[in-house]
Amino acid sequence: MAVDIRLATARKRVSLPAEVTKHLVSPGDTITTDTGFMRGHGTYMEDEKLIASVAGAVERVNKLICVKPLQTRYNGEVGDVVVGRITEVQQKRWKVETNSRLDSVLLLSSVNLPGGELRRRSAEDELMMRDYLQEGDLISAEVQAVFADGALSLHTRSLKYGKLGQGTLVQVSPSLVKRRKTHFHNLPCGAAIILGNNGYIWIYPIAEQKEDEAGGFVTNFEIKDILKPEIMEEIVMETRQRLIDQEG
Structure with missing residues (x-):
């Protein structure tokens, strides 16, 4: 039986552009020796060399070079889509955990009320806050503002949130x-996904995640609430609609 054998030879080094070889760096790696660049976050100067102080990806904006860490807390920007968890119900606001250094804030005035009403929030709305969102609930939202201390202000004034x-x-x-x-995608397998900029990704079945007239909210009902006439009517209407949808 014939066997092909290759003798060992010295491999030739392939020279790659500097921006490719230094896209991912470790602490202590030299990013560039060009003194014309400015030092950004995650870098320091030593012996006229720009060196990485953290492990991450090199980012360049004009003459500014920084290293974005691979493992870091989320630093939000206005317009970002996030997925978060309600941690506390406070006066006229909810505290939301969004993988940031500080808890984010969702104001009562920054949400759509059930029915999609656009009006000033009343004392009754404030008393019913836990009926809209309570501790442990997950939400999708958009960053509305960034406070001076880095905390985020969120809003859900859209049916997709x-x-x-x-x-x-x-x-x-x-x-x-x-x-x-866009950070909302429907997958061909019958699932959908929300890619939160904060690193929280929500995967859900398309058939179960339907936006209704509640303005992006599903009210929390307890078992005893089913005895209320208005809750009975809502359950009947929703069941009837689902039966109609199933029939075609």
Whole structure:
């Protein structure tokens, strides 16, 4: 039986452009020896060399070079889509955990009320806040503002945002989620996905996640609430609509 054998030879080094070889760096790696660049976050100067102080991806904006860490807390920007968990119900606001250094804030005035009403929030709305969102609930939202201390102010004033229903939460590093035009995607397998810029990814069945007239909110009902006439009527109407949808 014939066997092909190759003798060992010295391999030729392939020279790659500097921006490719230094895209991912470790602490102590030299990013560039060009003194014309400015030092950004995650870098320091030594012996006229720009050196990485953290492990991450090199980012360049004009003459400014910085290193974005692969493992880091989320630093929000206005317009970002995030997925978060309600941690506390406070006066006229909810505290939301968004994988940031500080808890984010969702004001009562920054949500759509059930029915999609646009009006000033009343004392009755404040008393019913826990009926809209309570501790442990997951929401999708958009960053409305960034406070001086870095905390985020969120809003859900759109039908695509609000309380999340059945699904699975997956957490990844925020550096893996790039800012794109849309972060809501329907997959061909019958599932949909929300890519939160904060590294929280929500995967849910398309059939179960339907936006209704509640303005992105599904009211929390307890078993005893089913005895209320208005709740009975709502359950009947929703059941009837689902039967109609199933029949075609």
